[in-house]
Amino acid sequence: MALELYTDPRLPCPQRVHLIVLELDLDVIVHRVSLEDGENRRNDYIQLNPFATLPCLKDSTFSPPLVVYESRAIARFLAARYGPQLLPDPGNVSAIAQFEQAASTEVTTFDPVANRLVFEIIFKRFVISIAVMNPV
Numbered sequence: 001m002a003l004e005l006y007t008d009p010r011l012p013c014p015q016r017v018h019l020i021v022l023e024l025d026l027d028v029i030v031h032r033v034s035l036e037d038g039e040n041r042r043n044d045y046i047q048l049n050p051f052a053t054l055p056c057l058k059d060s061t062f063s064p065p066l067v068v069y070e071s072r073a074i075a076r077f078l079a080a081r082y083g084p085q086l087l088p089d090p091g092n093v094s095a096i097a098q099f100e101q102a103a104s105t106e107v108t109t110f111d112p113v114a115n116r117l118v119f120e121i122i123f124k125r126f127v128i129s130i131a132v133m134n135p136v
């Protein structure tokens with residue numbers, strides 16, 4: 001049980017991590033966490049990720065096991081640990097600058113717009129149906 005991923009592969013943030021898991025052909029135990037059933041708000045999951053969001057990774061090759069949440073942080077960690085060929089050479093500052101530029105553009109320019117569109121077009125109806133099924 002070296003690598004365990006807490007996820008729902010249908011969702012966009014977890015998909016960032018699934019992409020790199022596939023790219024590196026990593027052997028990962030997948031724990032599906034249902035947002036619909038509130039499994040992300042259970043105590044055992046909050047212990048792993050206090051923000052109660054997906055995805056979350058546990059790497060038991062560390063002692064104590066390393067737990068990482070935030071999809072981009074997980075992706076970068078997996079690359080650094082298991083696929084450094086995906087990252088710029090640490091001695092090549094211009095390659096690092098271009099990598100960071102692209103990563104920053106994704107977070108600050110692309111994602112805020114794309115995320116909202118994906119929510120409006122795809123996920124809003126699910127959120128509304130969950131709220132209807134589970135009134136406060």
Ligand SMILES: N[C@@H](CCC(=O)N[C@@H](CS)C(=O)NCC(=O)O)C(=O)O
Nearest residue numbers: 011012013014053054055070071072
């Ligand atoms: N910035 C975080 C966002 C994580 C996030 O919001 N994940 C969504 C699924 S795409 C989630 O778990 N939402 C449940 C909630 O906010 O209660 C990341 O990239 O991992």
